[in-house]
Amino acid sequence: MNISTLDKSFAMQMSRDELLRAYRTMIEIRAFDERIEKDFAAGKIPGFGHVYLGAEAIAAGACHDLAADDYIASTHRGHGHCIAKGCDLEGMMLEIFGKAGGICGGKGGSMHIADFDKGMLGANAIVGGSPPIVVGAALNQKIRKTGKVAVAFAGDGASNQGTTFEAMNMAVVLQVPAIFVIENNGFGEHTASSYSVGAESIAARAAAFGMPAEQIDGVDFFAVRESMLKALERARTGGGPTTIEMKVPRYLGHYIGDPQAYRTPAELKAARAIDPLVTFREKVVSAGLLDAETFAVIDLETYARVEAAAEKALEAPYPDPSALERDVYISY
Amino acid sequence: MNISTLDKSFAMQMSRDELLRAYRTMIEIRAFDERIEKDFAAGKIPGFGHVYLGAEAIAAGACHDLAADDYIASTHRGHGHCIAKGCDLEGMMLEIFGKAGGICGGKGGSMHIADFDKGMLGANAIVGGSPPIVVGAALNQKIRKTGKVAVAFAGDGASNQGTTFEAMNMAVVLQVPAIFVIENNGFGEHTASSYSVGAESIAARAAAFGMPAEQIDGVDFFAVRESMLKALERARTGGGPTTIEMKVPRYLGHYIGDPQAYRTPAELKAARAIDPLVTFREKVVSAGLLDAETFAVIDLETYARVEAAAEKALEAPYPDPSALERDVYISY
Amino acid sequence: MAKKTYLQAIAEALRLEMRRDPNVFLIGEDIAGGAGTDHRGSVGGIFGLTSGFIEEFGADRVIDTPISESAIIGAANGAAITGMRPVAELMFVDFVGVCLDQIFNQAAKFRYMFGGKAKCPLVIRAPIGGGLRAGAQHSATLHPLFTMFPGLKVVMPSNPYDAKGLLIEAIRNDDPVIFLEHKLLYGMEADVPDEAYCIPFGEADFVREGDDVTLVAFSAMVPRAVEVADRLEREGISVEVIDPRTTSPLDKGAILESVERTGRLVIVDESPPRCSMASDIAGIVAQEGFAFLKAPIEAVTCPHTSSPFSPSLEDAYMPSVERIEAAVRKAHAYRAAA
Amino acid sequence: MAKKTYLQAIAEALRLEMRRDPNVFLIGEDIAGGAGTDHRGSVGGIFGLTSGFIEEFGADRVIDTPISESAIIGAANGAAITGMRPVAELMFVDFVGVCLDQIFNQAAKFRYMFGGKAKCPLVIRAPIGGGLRAGAQHSATLHPLFTMFPGLKVVMPSNPYDAKGLLIEAIRNDDPVIFLEHKLLYGMEADVPDEAYCIPFGEADFVREGDDVTLVAFSAMVPRAVEVADRLEREGISVEVIDPRTTSPLDKGAILESVERTGRLVIVDESPPRCSMASDIAGIVAQEGFAFLKAPIEAVTCPHTSSPFSPSLEDAYMPSVERIEAAVRKAHAYRAAA
């Protein structure tokens, strides 16, 4: 049985509603980050901006079977994870623009966006910040025997950080229901993972820590979901942690505006030619599960919703400076 | 060819002088730390005390083929490494007793003993402190193309520290002449390595980082030396780093005075029955290379030298308090 | 009420809170001990403080870990922000260098940077301080390091009674708390009630009342300050000893109120001098209590060096009763040029 | 002599020293860029500061690393104590939390704890500070953190000329030096000589002379302090602006000498207030310059919170010209009750 047959049969096990939900997540991420890219490039968004374009199938596939009270923790490139975990689009947009009413009151911004009510424990501007935290969220579930899980997203670059290694070993030793989703987009900033990862593969290195680990195609929603379902089953039944390395293209530079002199135009074009949304649509249409029409309608509706949220964020006021000393105890 | 034949033939390649030098190192470590144990238990040595008893073959075997200007960096359990690298016995004794004239002027003590002139870059009271430092010492050799190497000693416990993992990956990425000698004595303080290391073995985990790694018997001087010679050859010829996990017994508790309720008397007895010095003597005598007499003479001489150094240290004065603000720039 | 040591008082606080609230758990290295052997719980931490805990609370709530401090504190953070109340142990405060990110960039900032939606009720216990001849990497106090960071609360009990009440408060508090236990105090005995009680943060203890000089001290320096006050009382110099108990929040009101009466301030701080609690308090008083001051503020600190190992050097390193006494005398004797 | 930016001045210092001394090398993340691709050196660090370096000095001396700060600083330490002069880059100072041990327990302590036999000529360069809307984990200054630790030298240049001279001094210095570059200053232009020169540590710069109020500021706060001095000069208030340039060693003599003349001290510190440089200097002056003081010492700092992301909040967070001006006016206007 070759991979594409497997995928197709896997896709066919999903209901129409499930397929629609998956696609909506992916297109929402796409539309959202395209808009962020535009406004950031136009100088309308403060700070630093990292978008999730090209990796949509990972967030969507990895979060598809998580419950609202399962946990995820994210990276500096976290918009996709937020959306896939159900964070409010408008609240996110306001936050990233630094406006009042943002999901973190404008105090977080893109690199520190979170919504604990949705089980989203935060973007993290420290590379390797999230994996140890996820071990703790998972430990909580183990202690309280909730059957819930916690998922850490981390990049290929983050996979070399000592905190990530420690988290992997600790997760194995304590046998907690944690899943490490390593998004290998080939680069950590401007350094190729072929250089920075000394190991044969990130998955092989994780496996040597003593947990099941595999390397999969992060462009294929169905492959992501299938691998995650195995990991979730394991985690929920006391089988301990799993690492899944997902290969995925990085459409843009590290940050919005990165000139990327280290990638040739041909390489960039090749990267952009690999499209998780196209892949999804083709599979689903060719399996006769949904038609192109349906997708077009969703696309239209989603882009409109994202545009509306962005326009609202553009016009919203900045937080009142009186908020400065709120949300923390003050000691002088 | 079974292991003992291999060892024997390996031993036979060593000259009489070489064998004597190896044994002298081991017995000096043994005598030194037995004396330290005694004086520490009697309250004559300040601070914390960790002895190297049972691991003598590791330090001796790993340092046997190092030149004076090769580097090592050590752990909190560093007396053996100091002696094997050629540090002055009296200076060490004075230092560990906290006396004037100590090798670090009494400022370091057992946990921070060093002798840079001997290529001994320091004990380190931070578990996992040395491995990154060794990567740098090795990087120096790579940049300057000296053909020299740097060796990090670290315990099974230290093998779980993020700094150690980072050092391993960095050493692979930069292909520096570093050797990680992991002394697996079964415990990190009071926690068994069977619990704290999630991996199948420390060597297997290191191998997955992308370097040659093996697990050997750390009680057998010849096995240690043989494995080190391969690693040294690799390092000196641009072949990059190596990890060697060495299994070894821990004769005493973590620190001098540790009641070790977590080990049964039978386990302790079994641990003490495995003796690297006895192993060495038996091999060498049965191969007809040296006789028991020779060893007895060395033992006597060594114990006497150690006793003299200890007595001198007991009588030496403490450093004058005026030394307090020396060896550092002062800013108020 | 029975006599209990500082160590016992801390253990009792942990035990009572673990009994009361199933969300409280312990995590750290060797806090049970014997993991991987048939003798779990045989150690109870390097100072034996949590001995007997795994027997009572089980391995799920007394969690031994690999030597991986970032993962320990990170895991505690993750459990805290998802609803539990972890008490993590750093075996020595000196190990904070391998896990500071999880403290100052994560735990300390969650609530603020997530707009008030997160709460991180984490306690980190850590032994501090010199006097054990433990050398440069096992003798630091580091309280100024933690005090510096917004979002952290920092507790430094100086006696068994305070240790218990402050630790219970720390566990029930919704912010991350750094709880610093001085190694020299573990054996100190005092009357400590058997039941649970809280001591609120930010309320200084007036250990001795006095009118001539205000002497502020923390943790193991408090007994030394009291000894100086006793000595000088015999000569008719009346020294007010204030133990702020928490450095963040700091009860600056108590210090200012005292300096308003005495006009003279000496601060004893077991720490190198730069950016220390001595300078912190001096800075506050030089700004807000300037009009009260009749003499220069005196600081008694360690020198600007690491902790030396040798007893003769370490004794000269730590603020001694003699150096404190000399500073108080100097502050007391000062007269402004007319 | 040509106009150069702060960024160019720093790059020039590195280039000159690397040409002069083969033992000087650079190590950090993306400092060349493009590792593992066919386009090495295309980036030159996240701010482009070291662009062109790998072409001139080769990959052996411009070393890109995995994202592993402990190994980066540790490797730099290991190279330094074995005879080289590494310049390590922390991409942002905020990342110090994952590698502090290698800084404060290792580099800073080698010389002292090994009895003077080790030397660790390491430079760690790190961008600091707010103003870029980079949020809670990319906006810290953290200079008080480094200043606190014995054995470290801490440099905070406020202009291109100083940046070059202080960095050359840092590289030639035999102690570990933390070199803090303010992100807001990278574009600042000034005349900078082409050749190498050193500015010694511990010598403050009297940026403006004045008689009424002493205003101490560091790094990006110096231009703001000067602006305040300019404004107030028009009203006849004469403000002396002192830029200590290094916080450790600190030129306390210069500050005391100035306060002796003015009697009034304001300190501007881009940092939360607790255990800050503001409190450090206030503490020193309250002790050693007490008799000179005619008014309370004023501190202008950030509030005791993390850095907020939103522009409206961050603007209120950082010490502004307005807040500095108000503090100077307050110090100037103060009259002791008779």
Ligand SMILES: Cc1ncc(C[n+]2csc(CCOP(=O)(O)OP(=O)(O)O)c2C)c(N)n1
């Ligand atoms: C501790 C730390 N080191 C360095 C950085 C700077 N940095 C931000 S993102 C990044 C690259 C991360 O690469 P990767 O994990 O592969 O994620 P990607 O950006 O490719 O999604 C770096 C080096 C950081 N934020 N934190």
Ligand SMILES: Cc1ncc(C[n+]2csc(CCOP(=O)(O)OP(=O)(O)O)c2C)c(N)n1
């Ligand atoms: C960062 C850090 N964490 C914890 C400790 C306390 N500690 C000292 S030695 C030790 C055990 C080390 O075990 P291992 O590496 O196996 O060495 P061994 O003592 O067995 O030789 C621990 C936990 C420390 N010194 N540093």
Ligand SMILES: [Mg+2]
């Ligand atoms: Mg990446």
Ligand SMILES: [Mg+2]
């Ligand atoms: Mg061990």
